[in-house]
Amino acid sequence: MYKIIKKETVAPQVVAIEVDAPYIARHHQAGNFVVLRINERGERIPLTIADSDAKKGTITLLFQKIGKTTEALGKLNAGKAIRDIAGPLGHATPIKKYGHCVLVGGGIGAATLFPILKALKTEKNKVTTILGAREQKLIVWEDRFKEYSDEVLVTTDDGSSGRKGLVTEALKEIIESSKVKIVIAVGPIRMMQAVSELTRPYGVKTIVSLNPVMVEGTGMCGACRVNIAGKTKFACVEGPEFDAHEVDFEELVNRLGFYREEEAEAMKAFKKKKCKGHCKK
Amino acid sequence: MRARDPKIRNKDFKEVSLGLTEKQAVKEASRCLQCKKPKCVEGCPVEIDIPGFISALRDSDFSGALHVIRKYNMLPAICGRVCPQENQCQGRCILGRKKTPISIGALERFSADYAVKKGNTEKTPKKKPNGHKVAVIGSGPAGLTVAADLARLGYDITIFEALHKPGGVLVYGIPEFRLPKKIIAREIEYVKSLGVKIKLNWVVGRTQTVDELFEEGFKAVFIGVGAGSPRYMSIPGENLNNVYFAAEFLTRVNLMKAEQFPKYDTPVKKAKKVAVIGGGNVAMDAARTALRLGAKKVYIVYRRTENEMPTRLEELEHAKEEGIICKFLSNPKEIIGDDKGYVKAMICDEMKLCEPDESGRRRPECSGKEFTLDVDQVIMAVGQASNPILVKSIKGLKLWGGGYIKIDEDGSSNIPGIFAGGDIATGAATVISAMGAGKRAARAIHTYISSLKKVRKR
Numbered sequence: 143m144y145k146i147i148k149k150e151t152v153a154p155q156v157v158a159i160e161v162d163a164p165y166i167a168r169h170h171q172a173g174n175f176v177v178l179r180i181n182e183r184g185e186r187i188p189l190t191i192a193d194s195d196a197k198k199g200t201i202t203l204l205f206q207k208i209g210k211t212t213e214a215l216g217k218l219n220a221g222k223a224i225r226d227i228a229g230p231l232g233h234a235t236p237i238k239k240y241g242h243c244v245l246v247g248g249g250i251g252a253a254t255l256f257p258i259l260k261a262l263k264t265e266k267n268k269v270t271t272i273l274g275a276r277e278q279k280l281i282v283w284e285d286r287f288k289e290y291s292d293e294v295l296v297t298t299d300d301g302s303s304g305r306k307g308l309v310t311e312a313l314k315e316i317i318e319s320s321k322v323k324i325v326i327a328v329g330p331i332r333m334m335q336a337v338s339e340l341t342r343p344y345g346v347k348t349i350v351s352l353n354p355v356m357v358e359g360t361g362m363c364g365a366c367r368v369n370i371a372g373k374t375k376f377a378c379v380e381g382p383e384f385d386a387h388e389v390d391f392e393e394l395v396n397r398l399g400f401y402r403e404e405e406a407e408a409m410k411a412f413k414k415k416k417c418k419g420h421c422k423k
Numbered sequence: 424m425r426a427r428d429p430k431i432r433n434k435d436f437k438e439v440s441l442g443l444t445e446k447q448a449v450k451e452a453s454r455c456l457q458c459k460k461p462k463c464v465e466g467c468p469v470e471i472d473i474p475g476f477i478s479a480l481r482d483s484d485f486s487g488a489l490h491v492i493r494k495y496n497m498l499p500a501i502c503g504r505v506c507p508q509e510n511q512c513q514g515r516c517i518l519g520r521k522k523t524p525i526s527i528g529a530l531e532r533f534s535a536d537y538a539v540k541k542g543n544t545e546k547t548p549k550k551k552p553n554g555h556k557v558a559v560i561g562s563g564p565a566g567l568t569v570a571a572d573l574a575r576l577g578y579d580i581t582i583f584e585a586l587h588k589p590g591g592v593l594v595y596g597i598p599e600f601r602l603p604k605k606i607i608a609r610e611i612e613y614v615k616s617l618g619v620k621i622k623l624n625w626v627v628g629r630t631q632t633v634d635e636l637f638e639e640g641f642k643a644v645f646i647g648v649g650a651g652s653p654r655y656m657s658i659p660g661e662n663l664n665n666v667y668f669a670a671e672f673l674t675r676v677n678l679m680k681a682e683q684f685p686k687y688d689t690p691v692k693k694a695k696k697v698a699v700i701g702g703g704n705v706a707m708d709a710a711r712t713a714l715r716l717g718a719k720k721v722y723i724v725y726r727r728t729e730n731e732m733p734t735r736l737e738e739l740e741h742a743k744e745e746g747i748i749c750k751f752l753s754n755p756k757e758i759i760g761d762d763k764g765y766v767k768a769m770i771c772d773e774m775k776l777c778e779p780d781e782s783g784r785r786r787p788e789c790s791g792k793e794f795t796l797d798v799d800q801v802i803m804a805v806g807q808a809s810n811p812i813l814v815k816s817i818k819g820l821k822l823w824g825g826g827y828i829k830i831d832e833d834g835s836s837n838i839p840g841i842f843a844g845g846d847i848a849t850g851a852a853t854v855i856s857a858m859g860a861g862k863r864a865a866r867a868i869h870t871y872i873s874s875l876k877k878v879r880k881r
């Protein structure tokens with residue numbers, strides 16, 4: 143059992159939990175994720191480690207409530223426990239002294255960039271962070287990013303915070319005005335795809351973190367396979383980060399939609415079920 | 424052996440084989456010639472004293488029979504069910520030359536099940552704790568065997584398992600209708616009763632490294648992480664929706680209980696017409712699982728013929744009885760999708776057999792003809808490869824064949840204190856060979872740690 147130490151709602155439908163997991167905290171590197179299962183009947187779902195504290199022995203997970211499992215997870219308060227957490231999984235982000243790096247975060251995907259930001263700063267890189275969302279309320283952890291980044295730019299679709307527009311517009315200006323060495327983008331697939339298309343002609347190395355459906359997350363089942371430069375790769379062991387310019391985004395989008403009916407069914411059943419106290423257990 | 428009606432059993436997940444009755448078991452045991460030089464024993468990878476336990480059965484001494492078996496085999500209820508007996512013990516039985524060989528697997532299974540039915544849980548003699556810690560990575564048959572053997576010798580054993588449930592392929596791969604989960608749970612309880620600790624969700628190499636285990640005071644490490652990484656064919660259409668690798672399909676159902684969705688949260692896609700590619704146990708299990716999920720037509724697509732199939736004979740027979748259709752000499756070359764990216768058909772080459780290859784099996788070759796199978800789901804069961812997570816995390820570990828651990832006869836790797844066995848050392852093999860490897864490694868670890876003590880005393 144992995145105890146929840148702290149729980150916080152950071153944006154509408156977005157929750158951050160700090161969980162007791164000393165071994166995972168000690169081995170966490172930027173880019174890693176965990177696979178968790180809430181209870182005996184639960185599904186195994188992957189979540190990126192958004193922060194960790196090796197001394198305290200905790201990891202922080204930040205998630206958006208979009209389906210059965212994340213809804214149920216969001217109902218667990220501090221003091222409750224998660225049945226299974228395995229990790230840290232996946233390759234670490236390649237961190238070195240690059241020069242000028244740009245991090246692009248879409249919606250809550252941004253939070254998962256936080257460990258990458260910290261690691262890049264340890265290597266004394268110049269980091270510009272672009273945070274984009276539909277509206278101001280959905281921008282997460284702006285304060286934390288400001289603390290570590292050299293510069294933070296916020297864009298919103300409706301102009302309620304920062305500049306009105308898309309992250310790609312802000313990114314384009316930076317690439318054209320500065321010698322950007324690497325772009326790391328995490329967020330909705332279509333956003334990562336747009337970033338990839340934008341940087342391609344400039345030849346700027348671009349990394350994206352892919353989120354295919356996973357089952358066990360240890361390279362054993364092949365559920366998470368993605369198409370990278372025409373080759374099949376298992377995102378849980380060979381990723382989840384890949385060179386954006388080699389990713390077959392259309393295939394990924396198609397595969398992500400595979401269980402849509404079942405997801406809706408699970409959610410309906412979950413919402414209908416009156417809580418007999420089990421969700422608080 | 425008695426089996427449930429194929430038309431009923433192919434709709435549920437309850438065990439197919441019913442096992443022998445007391446009377447049948449005694450009668451079958453009485454047929455044994457009690458050979459002086461028993462050929463059957465040579466065919467068993469752990470060299471069970473087969474005439475010995477059969478003789479006890481003949482005298483209706485059922486617990487005596489189990490006692491003999493347990494000396495050699497920790498998991499008789501499992502091996503009796505899943506060993507490819509026709510190539511092992513039974514395949515060598517002298518009676519098989521003229522008539523029917525003794526059903527050794529069925530007798531072994533009977534002995535193990537009988538004890539449980541009667542509530543006889545035996546107490547295994549255990550030596551005094553010797554204070555030496557040994558780490559076992561992976562809780563499949565290899566790991567469980569090493570753990571039990573060393574625990575009995577007094578070692579302090581911790582098993583580290585990546586998944587949330589112990590048992591390896593026995594829990595996530597082999598379906599309930601062939602090997603009920605409660606049998607595995609029972610065997611694992613037995614291992615725990617010897618004082619063995621099991622840490623779940625522990626991906627060694629990631630959660631903790633092997634070096635750190637040594638630093639924590641473990642004197643030796645046994646690696647039994649299996650060959651759990653699916654191979655694929657790299658044919659067009661392989662990543663369409665409704666193309667599963669057998670490992671995923673079976674894991675969803677066996678480990679995550681997807682057949683009970685939405686009671687359990689993990690879904691699995693039920694299809695109407697399913698093609699399963701491959702000819703081994705994994706292919707049979709996937710095909711029969713698809714049938715039980717409600718498929719109307721299930722094909723086994725195999726590029727050689729029935730004679731070359733590596734599956735257990737019993738599984739093939741059961742599969743056919745249940746209505747699985749075999750397409751031999753057929754090699755898939757492309758999976759066709761509809762405009763939404765879902766499987767709608769599969770194109771196969773018709774094959775013919777040529778001279779035997781290095782494996783001794785006749786090599787299939789394209790005949791130049793092809794055909795199209797109308798299916799809405801494809802499941803690939805074309806073999807396993809080594810999983811890189813752990814082996815790559817150990818610096819200097821000698822490997823062979825792209826990721827399997829190179830070991831000596833006794834299970835030692837090139838690094839002192841690191842031992843290995845089972846599928847991660849041999850490539851995908853069998854439950855009983857993994858156990859045999861576990862037994863040898865346990866002996867070697869005992870010798871190794873004893874020698875460490877001597878060195879220190881000097």
Ligand SMILES: Cc1cc2nc3c(=O)[nH]c(=O)nc-3n(C[C@H](O)[C@H](O)[C@H](O)COP(=O)(O)OP(=O)(O)OC[C@H]3O[C@@H](n4cnc5c(N)ncnc54)[C@H](O)[C@@H]3O)c2cc1C
Binds near residue numbers: 356357
């Ligand atoms: C490496 C990785 C890291 C991730 N990190 C985060 C994170 O830090 N925060 C966060 O909010 N989300 C993250 N995700 C996505 C997260 O796993 C899904 O939101 C979650 O599984 C949804 O489950 P659900 O039952 O709540 O929703 P569902 O209704 O089951 O699914 C909603 C959508 O989530 C995706 N999904 C469903 N099941 C899985 C699964 N088993 N594995 C992966 N995706 C699935 C599908 O696209 C689906 O359409 C990550 C995904 C991956 C692969």
Ligand SMILES: Cc1cc2nc3c(=O)[nH]c(=O)nc-3n(C[C@H](O)[C@H](O)[C@H](O)COP(=O)(O)OP(=O)(O)OC[C@H]3O[C@@H](n4cnc5c(N)ncnc54)[C@H](O)[C@@H]3O)c2cc1C
Binds near residue numbers: 507628735847
């Ligand atoms: C579907 C299927 C059907 C089969 N049918 C038969 C049959 O009928 N008869 C037969 O004899 N054989 C059968 N086999 C083969 C047999 O199951 C295997 O040969 C046997 O299980 C190998 O045992 P093992 O102990 O080496 O590894 P496994 O059983 O593979 O167990 C390895 C364990 O190690 C864990 N692990 C992996 N990496 C790590 C890590 N880094 N840290 C911690 N733990 C880790 C895994 O999660 C797993 O639980 C079948 C296999 C499959 C897949």
Ligand code: SF4
Binds near residue numbers: 471508531855
């Ligand atoms: S363990 Fe397997 S091979 Fe050995 S006697 Fe039993 S069934 Fe036969």
Ligand code: SF4
Binds near residue numbers: 464
């Ligand atoms: S070879 Fe056959 S007949 Fe002889 S001892 Fe073995 S089981 Fe009995």
Ligand code: FES
Binds near residue numbers: 362365
């Ligand atoms: S999730 Fe199973 S191989 Fe990646």
